[in-house]
Amino acid sequence: xxxxVRPVSYxxxxxxxxxxxxxxxxxIRYDSMLRRGLADPYLIxxxxxxxxxxxxxxxxxxxxxxxxxxxxxxxxxxxxxFRALLAGSRATEIAAQTNDPLMLLMLYDxxxxxxxxxxxxxxxxxxxxxxPGGRFRRGEPGERxxxxxxxxxxxxxxxxxAVVATGGFLTHYNPPYADIYMxxxxxxxxxxxxxxxxxxxxxxxxxxxxxxxxxxxxxNIGSRxxxxxxxxxxxxxVLVGAVDPDAAAGA
Numbered sequence: 001x002x003x004x005v006r007p008v009s010y011x012x013x014x015x016x017x018x019x020x021x022x023x024x025x026x027x028i029r030y031d032s033m034l035r036r037g038l039a040d041p042y043l044i045x046x047x048x049x050x051x052x053x054x055x056x057x058x059x060x061x062x063x064x065x066x067x068x069x070x071x072x073x074x075x076x077x078x079x080x081x082f083r084a085l086l087a088g089s090r091a092t093e094i095a096a097q098t099n100d101p102l103m104l105l106m107l108y109d110x111x112x113x114x115x116x117x118x119x120x121x122x123x124x125x126x127x128x129x130x131x132p133g134g135r136f137r138r139g140e141p142g143e144r145x146x147x148x149x150x151x152x153x154x155x156x157x158x159x160x161x162a163v164v165a166t167g168g169f170l171t172h173y174n175p176p177y178a179d180i181y182m183x184x185x186x187x188x189x190x191x192x193x194x195x196x197x198x199x200x201x202x203x204x205x206x207x208x209x210x211x212x213x214x215x216x217x218x219x220n221i222g223s224r225x226x227x228x229x230x231x232x233x234x235x236x237x238v239l240v241g242a243v244d245p246d247a248a249a250g251a
Contacts (some may be wrong), residue, residue, distance in 0.1 A: 005042050054068045077193055086243055096238070117237075170174070198230035
């Protein structure tokens with residue numbers, strides 16, 4: 001089999017991406033990167049016929065291979081195609097979600113020094129948490145949250161006449177998933193504001209026709225507990241490893 005890998009435009013892999021996304025019933029961490037031009041697309045062919053594609057980050061974590069798909073009738077040749085993609089793209093890292101079986105297998109076959117970069121969460125349980133002396137409402141233009149980056153927050157918790165927590169959800173992931181984020185003022189932490197905020201963000205997420213999800217750094221125990229208290233439970237991890245030159249070459 002003659003395997004070829006070449007850089008292409010996003011339009012050349014867009015339909016293949018629909019197949020890739022449709023085969024993964026979960027939030028895809030790097031879903032928007034190719035579409036937004038933050039990753040370079042590569043088309044994989046076998047004996048002159050389209051066989052799959054890959055995506056390599058070019059701005060954030062450049063050189064990280066973040067997406068890989070092989071059409072079903074070529075799946076038995078996934079490993080040599082992945083090795084050809086590594087060589088053709090000159091990728092230096094591989095990222096895989098543990099709930100993406102093909103990419104995870106490629107990471108273990110061709111990577112080394114594998115580490116957990118983030119934990120992914122899905123909505124698993126309903127919650128009925130009370131608001132501890134505050135109220136949940138939409139943020140107002142020009143309103144400042146507890147973090148410097150929270151100007152014009154989408155949603156806030158107000159308590160004692162002040163904004164004590166802010167949050168929202170990002171919708172540039174694969175539909176129907178949205179990624180919940182939140183910030184609680186340092187002086188207001190461990191009072192239940194964060195979990196209540198996540199609970200309410202889940203609600204407005206569903207009302208907007210989106211399925212709530214979230215992620216956090218594995219070392220951030222506080223954020224993990226906050227998400228879990230509101231019913232978002234771990235469903236996968238994003239693993240990252242360096243490309244192993246010997247394994248990638250099939251040695």
